[in-house]
Amino acid sequence: MTIASSLPVTRDACVARDKADPLRALRERFDLPPGVIYLDGNSLGARPKAALQRVQDVVTREWGNDLIKSWNTAGWFDMPKRLGNRLAPLIGALAGEVAVTDTTSLNLFKALAAALHLQANGPGRERRTIVTERSNFPTDIYMAEGLAQWLERGYRVRLVDSIEELPGAVDEDCAVLMLTHVNYRTGYQHDMALLTRHAHAQGALAVWDLAHSAGAVPLDLHAAQADFAVGCTYKYLNGGPGAPAFIWVPRRHQERFAHPLTGWWSHAKPFAMSHGFSPCDGIGRALCGTQPVVSLALVECGLEVFEETSMAAIREKSLALTDLFIELVEATCAGHPLGLVTPREHARRGSQASFTHPHGYAVMQALIERGVIGDYREPEIMRFGFTPLYTRFADVWDAVAILKDILDSKAYDVALERGAVT
Ligand SMILES: *Cc1c(COP(=O)(O)O)cnc(C)c1O
Numbered sequence: 001m002t003i004a005s006s007l008p009v010t011r012d013a014c015v016a017r018d019k020a021d022p023l024r025a026l027r028e029r030f031d032l033p034p035g036v037i038y039l040d041g042n043s044l045g046a047r048p049k050a051a052l053q054r055v056q057d058v059v060t061r062e063w064g065n066d067l068i069k070s071w072n073t074a075g076w077f078d079m080p081k082r083l084g085n086r087l088a089p090l091i092g093a094l095a096g097e098v099a100v101t102d103t104t105s106l107n108l109f110k111a112l113a114a115a116l117h118l119q120a121n122g123p124g125r126e127r128r129t130i131v132t133e134r135s136n137f138p139t140d141i142y143m144a145e146g147l148a149q150w151l152e153r154g155y156r157v158r159l160v161d162s163i164e165e166l167p168g169a170v171d172e173d174c175a176v177l178m179l180t181h182v183n184y185r186t187g188y189q190h191d192m193a194l195l196t197r198h199a200h201a202q203g204a205l206a207v208w209d210l211a212h213s214a215g216a217v218p219l220d221l222h223a224a225q226a227d228f229a230v231g232c233t234y235k236y237l238n239g240g241p242g243a244p245a246f247i248w249v250p251r252r253h254q255e256r257f258a259h260p261l262t263g264w265w266s267h268a269k270p271f272a273m274s275h276g277f278s279p280c281d282g283i284g285r286a287l288c289g290t291q292p293v294v295s296l297a298l299v300e301c302g303l304e305v306f307e308e309t310s311m312a313a314i315r316e317k318s319l320a321l322t323d324l325f326i327e328l329v330e331a332t333c334a335g336h337p338l339g340l341v342t343p344r345e346h347a348r349r350g351s352q353a354s355f356t357h358p359h360g361y362a363v364m365q366a367l368i369e370r371g372v373i374g375d376y377r378e379p380e381i382m383r384f385g386f387t388p389l390y391t392r393f394a395d396v397w398d399a400v401a402i403l404k405d406i407l408d409s410k411a412y413d414v415a416l417e418r419g420a421v422t
Contacts, residue, residue: 008327014393022309023317027390029305030238037395037402039374042184042212042352042385045238048301058297076293081283083296084246086303087237090311091210091229092220093248099286100246100299104211104232105139106261107247110286111228112147112178113259114249115205116155118227119175121256124203127175131204133166134159137184140209144178163188167198174204181219182212182350185377187342189217189350193224200225211235214246215302216318216351218311221248228253236351236387238302243295247286254282263288305389317388318351321396325353325384328400336407341381351387356380359414361422363403366412372399376422 018024030046032038038046062074071077084098091098101107112130119127130144141157148155160169170177177199182189196206205227213219215236221229229248233239249257258279264270265287268280279285306314326340339356343349357363357380364376374384384399406412 007331009324009397011394011397014324014397017320017393021317021393022313023388026305026308027392030390032390035371037372037391037399039372039384039386039391039395039399041238041387041390042216042235042383043375044241045235045302045387046390047240048238048305050301050304051240051298054297054301055294058294063293079293079296080244080287080291083299083303084283086300086307087214087233087246088248090219090237090303090306091214091231091248092222092224093229094222094251096283097250097254098246098248099283100233100244100296101287101291102245102247104209104230104245105143106288107230107245107286108140108178108207108209109143109147110259110261110288111207111230111247111249112144112176113261114253114257115176115207115228116147116151117258118205118253118256120153124175124205127173127203128154129156129158129173130176130178131158131160131166131169131174132178133163133180133183134161135183135185136178136180137209137211140178140180163190166195170199170202170204172203174199174202176205176207178207178209180209180211182217184212185341185354185381185383187212187350187352187354187383189213189343189348191347192219192221192226196224196226212350212352215306215314218315222250226250233299233302236385237299238305238389239299240295240302242292243299243302244291249283249286254285257285259286261288265289265291309389314388318386319346319349321386321388321391321393322349322351322353324393325386325396325400328397329353329355329403332400332404333407338407352383352385354381354383357382359412361418362412362414362416363406365416366406367399367403370402370406372402
């Protein structure tokens with residue numbers, strides 16, 4: 001396939017850039033199917049090669065041979081905390097502040113409940129609103145609304161329609177500002193430190209969802225003075241389908257961290273089997289019940305890869321990849337009704353680039369047919385995630401060439417039925 005020679009870069013230049021890429025060797029740590037350009041690591045990260053050996057070991061040796069002894073001998077019981085400590089440096093957290101457990105939805109519920117509890121037992125006891133964006137990932141809003149309703153104390157979720165309106169919505173009635181740091185559709189990245197400072201100045205607490213940030217952009221929760229945070233491990237952290245999520249509770253809040261999901265894993269003495277709940281100290285308070293050990297074990301294979309590089313190096317390549325993609329799409333597909341919805345400003349951009357197209361769903365299906373896997377989000381948004389650990393500059397060039405070909409030849413079927421998962 002050829003693209004006009006007036007382009008900002010040639011394919012050869014992209015190949016040369018890949019040769020000089022300091023992260024080049026890390027692609028070898030992943031098993032990617034041949035002929036596929038995978039631009040959906042923001043939804044389900046690719047498989048680390050090590051995962052196969054690890055799952056075999058967990059299933060045959062730890063489970064099959066060592067049976068129940070493995071809770072102790074293979075460290076199953078401690079895994080949520082051990083993995084949390086390994087994840088901590090990626091988000092600017094300290095050891096003993098992160099647990100890998102449950103789902104993002106559940107962890108958000110716990111964090112939000114804990115934040116409301118802190119407010120209800122302090123100077124913020126009259127505050128009743130949880131402020132978030134209408135454009136937030138729906139489960140975050142559903143969980144907040146569910147919690148607010150079930151508490152039956154007059155709590156409500158206030159949905160804000162634009163970023164400009166956010167600061168004003170954090171008023172004297174706001175108990176918690178609950179935001180997703182990088183928007184799943186547009187890739188817009190909030191200024192965490194600025195908004196957290198604003199929330200605190202107004203007497204509110206700040207809870208952050210890092211689902212599209214962890215492993216994608218550098219994070220420093222302590223520098224931002226955030227109150228609580230949660231996030232996914234199956235997206236940019238490559239933990240595997242349905243891998244347990246994480247929750248961060250800074251030391252300064254741990255002693256007063258309380259939520260209603262008081263399962264036995266957060267009990268001070270779970271095996272005393274005693275009557276009455278008495279919470280343990282530390283991040284263990286964020287746990288609830290028995291964890292999916294096989295799935296949890298795979299999270300480690302994803303985290304290991306990050307220890308061979310830095311978030312600064314990942315960020316530098318991520319911005320270069322998204323810049324290149326945006327530049328090439330705009331240069332080659334200029335005649336088509338595409339609209340960039342991702343910020344051009346680096347500081348405001350996550351690790352994705354999203355374009356609207358009136359037939360976005362059909363165009364994305366045609367791309368997937370031709371081996372370029374991105375995804376589609378309502379309304380009209382084609383979303384392309386860029387994972388610097390395994391995405392090459394030449395992949396970007398090839399993906400845009402295929403996109404241009406599909407658009408020019410109208411090789412997409414506008415009458416396509418949607419699958420259950422888009
Ligand atoms: C992906 C994502 C989730 C997913 O939540 P689960 O409980 O894992 O299904 C939640 N929130 C945001 C912002 C996400 O991007």
